[in-house]
Amino acid sequence: MITAAIGFLVVFALLFLGTPVAFGMGLVGFGGFGLLVGWKPALAMLGQISFETTMSSSLSVLPLFILMGNLITRAGLSRALFDCAYAFLGARRGGLAMATVVACGGFAAVSGSSMATSATMAKVAIPSMRRFGYADSLAAGSIAAGGTLGILIPPSVILVLYGILTSTDIGALFIAGVIPGILGVLLYMAAVAVTTARNPDNGRPGEPSSWTQRLQTLRDIWGVLALFALVMGGIYLGVFTPTEAAGIGAGGAFLFALYRGGLTSRRLFAVLVETALTSTMMFVLLIGAVLFSNFINVAGLPRELSAWITATQAPPLAIMAMILVVYVLLGCLLESLSMLLLTVPIFFPIVQGLGFDPVWFGIIVVVVIEISLITPPIGLNVFVLNATVPDIPVGTIFRGVAPFIAADIVRLAILVLLPGVTLFLPSLMR
Amino acid sequence: QTVIRFSNWVPPTHPVSTDVIGKWAENVKEATEGRVEIEVISPLGNPPSHIDLVQNGVADAGFIVHGYTPDRFKLTEGPELPFLADDSRSASIAYWKTYEKFFADAGEYDGVELMGLWVHGPAHFFTRDKEINTLDDMSNLKIRVGGGMAKYVAEDLGTVPFFAPSSQSYEVISKGVADGIMFPTESVYNFKIGPAIGQALEVPGGLYRSSQGIVMNKAKWDSLSPEDQEAIRGVSGLAMAELAAKMWDEQDAIGKEELIKGGTNFKTADGELLEEIKAKLSVEEDKWIAAGDGKVDRKAALDYLKEQIKAAN
Amino acid sequence: MSAADRDDAIDIRLLGPEPGLGWIAVALKLFIAVILLALMLLTCVDVVGRYVFNAPVPGAPELTEFGMGLLIFGALPLVTVRREHVSIELMTVLFAGRGQRLQNAVMQLTSLVALALMAWQLWERGIGLSRYSDSSIYLGLPLAPMAYFMSMMSGLAALALLVSLVWRRG
Ligand code: NA
Ligand code: NA
Numbered sequence: 001m002i003t004a005a006i007g008f009l010v011v012f013a014l015l016f017l018g019t020p021v022a023f024g025m026g027l028v029g030f031g032g033f034g035l036l037v038g039w040k041p042a043l044a045m046l047g048q049i050s051f052e053t054t055m056s057s058s059l060s061v062l063p064l065f066i067l068m069g070n071l072i073t074r075a076g077l078s079r080a081l082f083d084c085a086y087a088f089l090g091a092r093r094g095g096l097a098m099a100t101v102v103a104c105g106g107f108a109a110v111s112g113s114s115m116a117t118s119a120t121m122a123k124v125a126i127p128s129m130r131r132f133g134y135a136d137s138l139a140a141g142s143i144a145a146g147g148t149l150g151i152l153i154p155p156s157v158i159l160v161l162y163g164i165l166t167s168t169d170i171g172a173l174f175i176a177g178v179i180p181g182i183l184g185v186l187l188y189m190a191a192v193a194v195t196t197a198r199n200p201d202n203g204r205p206g207e208p209s210s211w212t213q214r215l216q217t218l219r220d221i222w223g224v225l226a227l228f229a230l231v232m233g234g235i236y237l238g239v240f241t242p243t244e245a246a247g248i249g250a251g252g253a254f255l256f257a258l259y260r261g262g263l264t265s266r267r268l269f270a271v272l273v274e275t276a277l278t279s280t281m282m283f284v285l286l287i288g289a290v291l292f293s294n295f296i297n298v299a300g301l302p303r304e305l306s307a308w309i310t311a312t313q314a315p316p317l318a319i320m321a322m323i324l325v326v327y328v329l330l331g332c333l334l335e336s337l338s339m340l341l342l343t344v345p346i347f348f349p350i351v352q353g354l355g356f357d358p359v360w361f362g363i364i365v366v367v368v369i370e371i372s373l374i375t376p377p378i379g380l381n382v383f384v385l386n387a388t389v390p391d392i393p394v395g396t397i398f399r400g401v402a403p404f405i406a407a408d409i410v411r412l413a414i415l416v417l418l419p420g421v422t423l424f425l426p427s428l429m430r
Numbered sequence: 431q432t433v434i435r436f437s438n439w440v441p442p443t444h445p446v447s448t449d450v451i452g453k454w455a456e457n458v459k460e461a462t463e464g465r466v467e468i469e470v471i472s473p474l475g476n477p478p479s480h481i482d483l484v485q486n487g488v489a490d491a492g493f494i495v496h497g498y499t500p501d502r503f504k505l506t507e508g509p510e511l512p513f514l515a516d517d518s519r520s521a522s523i524a525y526w527k528t529y530e531k532f533f534a535d536a537g538e539y540d541g542v543e544l545m546g547l548w549v550h551g552p553a554h555f556f557t558r559d560k561e562i563n564t565l566d567d568m569s570n571l572k573i574r575v576g577g578g579m580a581k582y583v584a585e586d587l588g589t590v591p592f593f594a595p596s597s598q599s600y601e602v603i604s605k606g607v608a609d610g611i612m613f614p615t616e617s618v619y620n621f622k623i624g625p626a627i628g629q630a631l632e633v634p635g636g637l638y639r640s641s642q643g644i645v646m647n648k649a650k651w652d653s654l655s656p657e658d659q660e661a662i663r664g665v666s667g668l669a670m671a672e673l674a675a676k677m678w679d680e681q682d683a684i685g686k687e688e689l690i691k692g693g694t695n696f697k698t699a700d701g702e703l704l705e706e707i708k709a710k711l712s713v714e715e716d717k718w719i720a721a722g723d724g725k726v727d728r729k730a731a732l733d734y735l736k737e738q739i740k741a742a743n
Numbered sequence: 744m745s746a747a748d749r750d751d752a753i754d755i756r757l758l759g760p761e762p763g764l765g766w767i768a769v770a771l772k773l774f775i776a777v778i779l780l781a782l783m784l785l786t787c788v789d790v791v792g793r794y795v796f797n798a799p800v801p802g803a804p805e806l807t808e809f810g811m812g813l814l815i816f817g818a819l820p821l822v823t824v825r826r827e828h829v830s831i832e833l834m835t836v837l838f839a840g841r842g843q844r845l846q847n848a849v850m851q852l853t854s855l856v857a858l859a860l861m862a863w864q865l866w867e868r869g870i871g872l873s874r875y876s877d878s879s880i881y882l883g884l885p886l887a888p889m890a891y892f893m894s895m896m897s898g899l900a901a902l903a904l905l906v907s908l909v910w911r912r913g
Contacts, residue, residue, distance in 0.1 A: 037488070044487070048486075048488070238604070241598065241601050298474075302472070303471075
């Protein structure tokens with residue numbers, strides 16, 4: 001256990017000094033394995049893990065879902081989604097921010113990434129909110145927070161990786177994310193309502209829309225609905241596996257982008273390259289994480305930790321609460337993928353040993369990762385937003401997300417205390 | 431005390447983990463009076479890589495399925511042939527004896543120490559809803575196979591072999607991506623495919639069986655005292671084949687009982703259908719015998735295997 | 744500037760040559776784009792073939808495996824020279840200039856070591872696989888060439904990083 005603890009400290013030291021997360025985990029995993037087991041095996045493991053982690057058909061789900069999201073982004077659907085949400089909600093106090101949150105939820109249904117959701121929605125929602133004199137903090141906060149829904153509402157790259165790491169049914173995980181995702185949208189809207197009730201100047205009502213206009217905008221988002229229905233319906237009804245759903249989804253998004261026009265060969269080329277680069281970044285991270293978790297494994301950490309926890313005889317819910325506190329604290333510093341890959345190999349065996357449902361825990365992990373995306377000092381979605389709209393300072397955005405973090409804590413409490421909220425839909429699958 | 435790290439990719443609750451690896455670990459501890467302990471840990475790599483993980487010393491020991499690295503284990507396809515035995519026990523005992531007499535010198539396990547090998551029970555033909563009465567009923571059904579003997583058999587029978595990694599076999603069947611599967615009865619039950627399977631066609635002697643084993647890192651093995659090696663040998667080899675076979679036979683029985691309870695309709699291939707299946711699959715024996723490089727007398731080995739199966743019954 | 748113009752501006756940066764790789768980068772980008780498109784088409788053709796024509800693509804998952812190897816490692820040199828490996832930029836956040844220089848040095852050094860180790864051991868993996876002429880279970884495609892490919896791409900990534908460093912200094 002001491003060895004593993006030292007390993008963790010070295011990883012953190014390397015990461016904070018600037019080592020790319022993948023290489024930090026990989027090198028420490030390699031070094032630790034070398035010290036514990038031997039250098040020849042450690043070297044061989046490096047080659048084997050790099051090879052077999054990449055040569056995986058089930059992991060093709062990652063690049064293909066990322067491709068689907070990127071193609072949809074290029075098809076201009078984010079604009080259509082925002083217009084539609086705006087038509088229904090824009091005339092309320094804080095309505096544009098609410099519309100932004102809802103549009104983020106809609107975009108999340110076809111994109112597997114939180115950063116992509118934030119970046120895309122920022123481009124369409126920020127100009128509108130500025131036009132109506134919204135406070136920068138509320139405008140940016142609603143997008144940074146709304147974007148986190150990208151990894152909870154299916155499809156989700158984080159849920160895919162969780163499923164792969166823990167051998168949990170990815171289809172069930174996807175279906176399980178739907179209700180907590182909708183809950184997230186509603187609670188974020190409540191956060192907007194509370195904020196604007198206290199500071200009405202932060203978000204004045206926009207122009208009301210007629211029902212004709214509303215129905216018109218609904219017609220423009222059929223592509224999102226169709227694609228979501230195709231992918232999730234196919235998984236839910238068992239027409240194809242999640243891996244295949246990703247390919248079908250990408251194909252559907254491709255056709256849809258062609259239909260909407262503007263997908264020049266040049267743009268297609270750019271989308272493909274962008275997707276490949278993101279995928280490789282994730283895979284290198286995954287390889288590093290597998291190396292690190294092999295070291296943790298031979299160092300005996302998960303077993304000893306489990307034994308220790310069993311010995312304390314604390315109630316499972318108290319242990320779960322402790323794990324979640326650790327997650328929220330780690331989440332302040334770590335980037336989402338790294339956090340998932342570093343922690344799941346350690347916590348999952350414990351959680352399973354305590355009798356918690358693996359699908360439920362997957363959703364809980366995603367919700368704490370969502371929180372990590374917007375908590376200071378390292379909040380990836382906040383940085384994404386700052387990169388997209390450079391004139392809004394990082395500090396302002398962090399201030400703006402505070403009410404949404406409160407909403408996230410409420411949601412986390414609901415999901416932990418009422419597992420049925422998460423597990424109801426997957427229980428209908430079979 | 432020597433600790434042997436056993437990298438186990440089979441789920442911890444699966445009977446291979448509990449009744450084979452777990453029991454063997456207990457037996458080793460007892461036989462060596464606690465001097466050697468098998469410590470079962472979460473997998474350090476994917477299933478096909480375990481032969482290399484053990485050879486390179488990443489893991490000290492591991493469970494292997496020969497069909498995952500078919501280019502290294504040509505001889506194991508002999509005991510996987512169709513129609514050899516109605517159970518796992520007789521085939522596994524005969525397999526170990528055949529290994530000792532014919533295969534041991536062929537060098538297929540160079541670089542590792544073979545602890546034991548065996549075959550699972552006979553594989554049968556399971557479909558979602560199609561009842562099989564003639565060979566024609568099989569043709570063009572999409573049948574999930576892993577590879578190796580199962581693939582050859584699926585092709586010989588005129589089905590459309592549909593490849594899916596073993597980790598996804600449950601997914602593709604339960605979701606109807608494939609029309610059926612060739613599996614031992616146990617696997618249909620334990621992979622929880624049962625609810626999707628309406629019809630089971632049992633083929634006497636089995637359509638194929640899959641060869642498996644446990645290997646140990648060579649250096650680790652050599653580091654043990656001759657006394658401990660002897661003690662471990664005593665609970666491995668034939669004893670391990672019997673241990674594993676007992677588990678497979680029990681699981682096949684449980685699986686069949688549970689599948690019937692769940693509404694799967696079992697029938698046995700006989701008469702014309704069985705003759706047709708036999709005729710289609712007879713090529714496999716000839717192919718296996720002909721494929722040898724002359725180092726091992728495959729014909730004699732197969733005859734001996736069949737003889738020992740009879741003797742074990 | 745309209746939104747469409749901005750998109751095209753991104754395209755040019757994304758599609759052109761890269762420091763340390765030069766025009767090799769463009770070739771790699773074309774390569775990974777084709778592979779990714781092929782992966783998408785393969786899945787679609789497989790599923791449609793299975794349902795409509797009762798004819799799945801034989802061994803589609805294995806083809807996907809090989810495609811993944813080509814895609815991920817084909818893009819590795821690009822991700823490396825574009826500095827797109829995820830890192831935690833706490834040093835930069837905390838102490839601007841000096842911290843950034845330290846962070847850069849650590850990043851480059853650890854990346855070089857890790858990539859060099861990968862290149863070496865993937866080559867060894869290739870030798871190991873070719874010793875038994877290991878091939879994929881279903882289609883019987885040889886595995887060793889994939890390991891050699893991955894090794895060469897890791898090596899190219901390390902080399903390109905080194906070149907881009909020297910370039911910047913010089
Ligand atoms: Na999503
Ligand atoms: Na954070």
